[in-house]
Amino acid sequence: MSxxxxxxxxxxxxxxxxxxxxxxLADEAARRAEELAAALQQAADTAEPAAPSADPAEREPEPxxxxxxxxxGSTATPDTAPADTPPSAPAPSAPAPSGPLxxxxxxxxxxxxxxxxxxxxxxxxxxxxxxxxxxxxIPLAMLNxxxxxxxxxxxxxxxxxxxxxxxxxxxxxPVFAADVKGDLSGLAEAGQPDDKLLxxxxxxxxxxxxxxxQAEFWSLGGxxxxxxxxxxxxxxxxxxxxxVLGLNETQESSLGLVFHxxxxxxLPLVDLADLRAVLTFLVSDAGKAELAELGGLxxxxxxxxxxxxxxFADKGADRFFGAPEVDTQVFLRTAADGRGTVNLLEVPGVQxxxxxxxxxxxxxxxxxxxxxxxxxxxxxxxxVFFFDEAHLLxxxxxxxxxxxxxxxxxxxxxKGVGIVFVTQTPKDLPDDVLAQLGxxxxxQLRAHTPDDAKALxxxxxxxxxxxxxxxxVLTSLATGEAIVTVMDERGAPTPVAWTRxxxxxxxxxxxxxxxxxxxxxxxxxxxxxxxAVDPESAREILAARMEAAAAExxxxxxQAEAEQEAxxxxxxxxxxxxxxxxxxxxxxxxxxxxxxxxxxxxERAERAATARRSRSSTRTRTRRVxxxxxADLLGPGIGGAIAKEVVRGIFSTLRRRx
Numbered sequence: 001m002s003x004x005x006x007x008x009x010x011x012x013x014x015x016x017x018x019x020x021x022x023x024x025l026a027d028e029a030a031r032r033a034e035e036l037a038a039a040l041q042q043a044a045d046t047a048e049p050a051a052p053s054a055d056p057a058e059r060e061p062e063p064x065x066x067x068x069x070x071x072x073g074s075t076a077t078p079d080t081a082p083a084d085t086p087p088s089a090p091a092p093s094a095p096a097p098s099g100p101l102x103x104x105x106x107x108x109x110x111x112x113x114x115x116x117x118x119x120x121x122x123x124x125x126x127x128x129x130x131x132x133x134x135x136x137x138i139p140l141a142m143l144n145x146x147x148x149x150x151x152x153x154x155x156x157x158x159x160x161x162x163x164x165x166x167x168x169x170x171x172x173x174p175v176f177a178a179d180v181k182g183d184l185s186g187l188a189e190a191g192q193p194d195d196k197l198l199x200x201x202x203x204x205x206x207x208x209x210x211x212x213x214q215a216e217f218w219s220l221g222g223x224x225x226x227x228x229x230x231x232x233x234x235x236x237x238x239x240x241x242x243x244v245l246g247l248n249e250t251q252e253s254s255l256g257l258v259f260h261x262x263x264x265x266x267l268p269l270v271d272l273a274d275l276r277a278v279l280t281f282l283v284s285d286a287g288k289a290e291l292a293e294l295g296g297l298x299x300x301x302x303x304x305x306x307x308x309x310x311x312f313a314d315k316g317a318d319r320f321f322g323a324p325e326v327d328t329q330v331f332l333r334t335a336a337d338g339r340g341t342v343n344l345l346e347v348p349g350v351q352x353x354x355x356x357x358x359x360x361x362x363x364x365x366x367x368x369x370x371x372x373x374x375x376x377x378x379x380x381x382x383x384v385f386f387f388d389e390a391h392l393l394x395x396x397x398x399x400x401x402x403x404x405x406x407x408x409x410x411x412x413x414x415k416g417v418g419i420v421f422v423t424q425t426p427k428d429l430p431d432d433v434l435a436q437l438g439x440x441x442x443x444q445l446r447a448h449t450p451d452d453a454k455a456l457x458x459x460x461x462x463x464x465x466x467x468x469x470x471x472x473v474l475t476s477l478a479t480g481e482a483i484v485t486v487m488d489e490r491g492a493p494t495p496v497a498w499t500r501x502x503x504x505x506x507x508x509x510x511x512x513x514x515x516x517x518x519x520x521x522x523x524x525x526x527x528x529x530x531x532a533v534d535p536e537s538a539r540e541i542l543a544a545r546m547e548a549a550a551a552e553x554x555x556x557x558x559q560a561e562a563e564q565e566a567x568x569x570x571x572x573x574x575x576x577x578x579x580x581x582x583x584x585x586x587x588x589x590x591x592x593x594x595x596x597x598x599x600x601x602x603e604r605a606e607r608a609a610t611a612r613r614s615r616s617s618t619r620t621r622t623r624r625v626x627x628x629x630x631a632d633l634l635g636p637g638i639g640g641a642i643a644k645e646v647v648r649g650i651f652s653t654l655r656r657r658x
Contacts, residue, residue, distance in 0.1 A: 099127030100498070105467045110134045112494040117141060118380065120167045122441070122484055123501040124204035132205030136499045138439055138486040140171055143418035144381045145487050146409060146436055150426055150459075151443020156480045157422055158183050160441055161386055162504040164420065165342055168384050169213050174340040176331050177386035178347055178361060185344060185516060187506030188215035197503055200480075204500050211505040214335040215342045217520050220360060221319035222532075224346035225516050227525045229360075230322045230532065233269035234259070236363055243401045244317075244359045245308040252400070254301045257294055258282065265290070267538035271321045272313050274538035279306055281542050286549060317356050323533045328367045330525060332383055358393035362405060365419070369408050372415040382416035390421040391428035406432040425455050426462060434462070438493075439486035441501075444477035466496035473498060 101109070109125050110133075118140040125134035138147075149164075151157050162184055165175045179185060190210030191197075201208040219226035233241070238259045242252035262269050262278050269275050281287040283302045291297050312318070333341045347357050365385060375382065387393070394402065409419060425445065426434055440463075447453045460470040464485060474483060477498075484499045511519075520526065 099129075100469070100473070101127045101467050105495075106131070106134060109136075109495045109497050112488065113137050113497070115139050115489055117489055118171060120164060120171075121206075121502055122163070123206075123482075123499040126481060126498040126500050130204045130500045132203070135205070136484050136497045139489050140168075140173070140380045141378065141489065142438060142487040142491075143168070143173075143384050143420075144377070144413045144416060145438030145491075146413070146418055147420040147439035147441070147486070148426060148429070148434070148437045149420060149422045149441045149443075150424060150428075150445075151482065152424060152446045154479065155443035155477070156482070156501065157443055159480065159504055159508065160443070160482065160501055161388070161420075161422055162187055162506065162508070163502050165384075165386065166211070166213050166505055169340040169342050170211075171380060172334060172338050172340050173380050174332050174334060174343065174383050175386065176343045176364070176383060177345070178357070178388045179344045180347055180388050182346070182510045183508070185215070185217065185346075185511040186509050187213045187342060187504065188511060188519065189507045189515075191503075191505055191507045200500075201503050204502065206502050208503060209505065210507075213342050213506055214339050215344055215519075216333075216523060216525070217344050217346060217516065219346045220357070221322070223316065223319060225513070225520050226344070226346045227520060227523055227529050228532070229326045229345070230320060230324065230529070231360070231363055232323060232325045233271060233275050233321050234263070235325055235367070236321065237366075239401060239404060240359050240363055240366070243397055244356055245305070245312060246396065247305065247308065249400075251301055251304055254297055255305060257291065257297065261291060261294070262538060267541055268535070270323050270535060270537040272309055272318045276306060276309055277539040277542050279309075281546075286546070315356075320356065320360060323535055324529055326529060328364060328371060331364075331368075354389070354392040354395070358389065358395075361387060362393060362408075365408055365412065365417075366404070368417055369412045369415060372412075372417065374414050375416040376414055378416055381418045384418045384420065386420045386422060388422040390423040394428065394430060394433075402430055402432075406430065406436075409433055409436050426459050427455050438491075440484065441499075442474065442483045443481070444479075445474045447475055463496055464493050468496060468498065470496075 099106075106125065106127055113134075113136050115137050119137035120140060120143075122136045122138060124130045124132050125136060127134075149157050149160050158181065161177060165177055165184070166187055168175050177184060190212045192210060193208065198208065217226035218229050220228075221230055222228035238252070238256040242255055247255060258275070258278055259269070261267075261282065267274070267278055269278065279297075279302050282291055282297050283299045288296065331341075331343050335341060345361075365387075368383070368385075372382065393405065397405075412419065420439075421429060421433070421437070423429065426440075426442075442459065442463075445452070445456050445459060447456045456471060456474060459474065463470055463483070468483070470483065477483070478500075480503075481498065481500050484494075484497045486494050488494050
């Protein structure tokens with residue numbers, strides 16, 4: 001329901017805007033009709049003919065796309081018939097309509113872009129037709145105040161980028177630009193003239209000649225023809241990587257913790273395999289204690305990051321990370337003749353990996369910011385960086401990431417680096433970024449939907465006050481035309497100028513693949529960055545550490561098993577000794593019992609013998625008295641012998657067992 005209400009409101013707003021536009025056009029038509037009637041009345045009242053224009057081109061202006069405005073040099077006074085025209089002569093023709101700017105506004109534009117120092121020629125003012133005598137320029141020294149080239153698809157943004165890059169390089173300033181569609185490579189060859197091109201350049205006062213620029217061709221990780229650009233995972237950093245992986249704030253902070261530990265533990269993160277190895281180690285039993293004092297890393301968070309890394313690598317992004325890492329100072333080179341080098345980054349798969357492309361460019365900027373010294377404001381920048389498809393950089397970006405971009409854009413100016421964002425509408429960039437952009441080249445915008453109309457109104461509101469109806473002009477610009485406002489040499493904004501832009505001097509067609517490959521093969525940088533290397537890094541260090549730990553664990557286990565076996569043997573021996581002791585004790589007890597029994601038997605026999613001797617003493621028959629009862633029982637000889645043997649055997653057994 002809310003969507004339907006919002007759509008209805010948007011449609012009503014669009015209808016209201018259309019009605020207001022219709023009323024404005026009607027008022028404009030009425031005003032022009034009144035002017036025409038007054039001019040006709042003046043022509044009828046005067047007998048003096050108006051002086052004809054000396055230039056036929058002024059009488060027959062070059063047509064423009066849907067402006068309905070008068071060519072330069074025309075006046076509000078129409079051409080009139082000569083004084084001797086008979087009364088029956090036809091009425092004089094109506095004057096051509098005037099342009100959107102009056103003479104004073106044109107003079108203000110001329111003065112606003114009359115620069116003294118080195119400047120880039122953007123084109124000529126359009127006021128119904130181009131005015132070659134009113135050039136539109138941008139000071140070279142103001143490029144480090146950054147800029148924006150915006151416009152709908154097919155309106156000429158790429159050619160504007162090429163015009164700027166060629167002139168910046170010709171002024172001795174290196175350029176870095178992403179060649180998203182492969183259209184910029186032609187600037188390395190001189191352009192070829194044709195009638196249409198020469199007619200256009202002549203109309204804006206451009207003395208055109210074909211001219212090639214010094215170019216170096218790069219590719220992300222070798223995915224393309226150019227010299228490979230690689231970055232280590234450590235150099236890329238957790239914040240940019242989190243943006244690429246689409247992590248939330250919790251996962252982003254956990255990834256930062258992993259990077260912190262890797263740096264502290266001396267684990268270089270060169271490629272994605274190194275990062276996966278560190279993550280796996282930190283959630284293992286062997287590694288979880290290493291992050292305990294920092295809060296630890298949950299297995300769930302590590303699992304999410306690992307899955308995103310695997311998906312990221314499967315798309316081919318792992319080739320972007322590795323060694324050798326490019327030294328961003330190579331982008332600051334100039335040619336032997338003093339011209340700056342145009343570094344073109346080939347990104348043929350940007351539609352498949354837009355986040356990787358945009359974030360990688362942001363890494364290059366961040367690295368330049370960290371490496372370059374402070375220089376302040378200079379006569380010309382040290383490097384101009386064109387950030388094409390800039391909307392991809394901020395799509396789904398976290399607050400921290402956006403803050404980092406804003407901080408880099410704000411501060412890198414003092415390092416002598418200028419940034420030009422290239423995108424479709426200004427609303428693609430955060431307000432804090434737009435606020436840092438000093439120069440704007442706005443190509444045609446389209447307003448076919450309520451959202452488009454809203455974006456158009458927002459864009460119009462960001463321009464300085466001018467005599468243009470920007471809502472109308474921005475939707476009627478022809479290809480190769482733009483609304484321009486820049487910073488002048490004093491840092492003040494120049495007047496808003498409807499500009500027909502210059503044509504590039506390099507070829508507007510891509511280089512043939514054979515020519516491009518030959519240029520890359522002859523690059524001196526190919527020997528340094530052409531072949532990937534695999535230095536010892538976190539993966540190898542952790543693998544060696546795990547192998548050593550496994551060997552130590554195996555040795556410890558073997559020692560523990562040996563100790564356990566010795567303990568078991570000692571326990572068995574002790575058990576056997578205890579059993580033997582118990583057996584010996586039982587035998588001693590049995591022997592003792594046997595001795596005691598024998599002793600009792602002996603005592604009993606002795607008592608019996610004593611009793612018998614006592615009884616025999618009373619008898620009349622005299623017997624032989626003996627001390628041995630057994631002798632009495634068994635006889636004197638046999639009894640004594642048996643008793644001796646029994647006692648000897650018992651006591652010898654006891655002696656042996658002791």
